[in-house]
Amino acid sequence: MKLVTFTHNNYSRFGAVVENEVVDGVGETDIPAAMINFLAAGEAALSAMRKRIESGKHRIPLAEVKLQAPVPRPGKYLAISLNYADHIQETGRDRPEYPSFFTKQSTCVIAHGDAIHLPKVSDKLDYEGELAFVIGTRCRHVPVDEAYKAIAGFTIANDVSVRDWQFRSPTFTVGKSFDTCGPLGPWLVTRDEISDPHNLNIKTWVDGELRQDSNTRHMLFNCYEMIAYLSQAMTLEPGDVISTGTPSGVGVKMEPRGYLKPGQAVSVEIEGIGKLCNPVIVEP
Known part of the structure; x- marks a missing residue:
């Protein structure tokens, strides 16, 4: 997966890029809204994002979002x-x-x-x-x-x-x-x-x-x-x-x-x- 932090409609959150679209993670309780929290959640979050991708829903054209750094403020x-x-x-x-x-x-x-x-x-x-x-x-x-x-x-x-x-x-x-x-x-x-x-x-x-x-x-x-x-x-x-x-x-x-x-x-x-x-x- 290509995991991203992105902004859409002035709201920054977490998602995954599939071809020319971003699969928005917002609204799924098992998908944290921030990259660091997503990584910390481990396999459960990855599995939830895979299912989100497979659903074919919750997609935004990549051209309509602003990509942020994957980890905008790393701890180290x-x-x-x-x-x-x-x-x-x-x-x-x-x-x-x-x-x-x-x-x-x-x-x-x-x-x-x-x-x-x-x-x-x-x-x-x-x-x-x-x-x-x-x-x-x-x-x-x-x-x-x-x-x-x-x-x-x-x-x-x-x-x-x-x-x-x-x-x-x-x-x-x-x-x-x-x-x-x-x-x-x-x-x-x-x-x-x-x-x-x-x-x-x-x-x-x-x-x-x-x-x-x-x-x-x-x-x-x-x-x-x-x-x-x-x-x-x-x-x-x-x-x-x-x-x-x-x-x-x-x-x-x-x-x-x-x-x-x-x-x-x-x-x-x-x-x-x-x-x-x-x-x-x-x-x-």
Whole structure:
């Protein structure tokens, strides 16, 4: 299933995309109205949504809704740095011995189609196309071979970065957390529809120029290893977002620099999930 948070007639709620329609979950007692609550409800909610889809009713044309980020305000938004060998090479950094995570503040999250702001304080705005997964169950100390069970589904992330602010601090947090620097979407594809998250083509375009072209098989630490590592330290909860790193081709390493400019659009496409597209504008 392609699970979505969407707005229709000024009312935001939860549903699923089927072809060119959204199956509205509202009115069904076993289908919570918010994504995080839906994920926390587990198999009972998934079963109720499957029946809702099979009924052929409660449908709205996709063109008539505004998609929100699948998880508009995740409790935790964690991202890993230096997780593709080719990206490590282009940065000139050493290969990490352990996964290196930073936090993106949840207020940075925007949806497919929303505008990324070129901030008033910097012109060094960069893109990073990434696979992200969303936790579906509360968990701690998860073995690697059981970690897949903790994943509700997969989405696309653009880890937009304000580079000069990013490198003011070794934690990266401020430069990764500017408002609008967290596009997610367009939907959450449930785990059962992605047979192997570690063999998906990933591409990023700025306007019509292909900037990143890779495959998730080149990740150093895979999704399950990330869950096992993080869950040794912290409880992971439904709706937490974990972004899995970016391949080579980021703007900061281009000559001349390929930073994002107002009027451009950046698109990230991942096999089996879809395409996340966002225009760039000057910060209002």
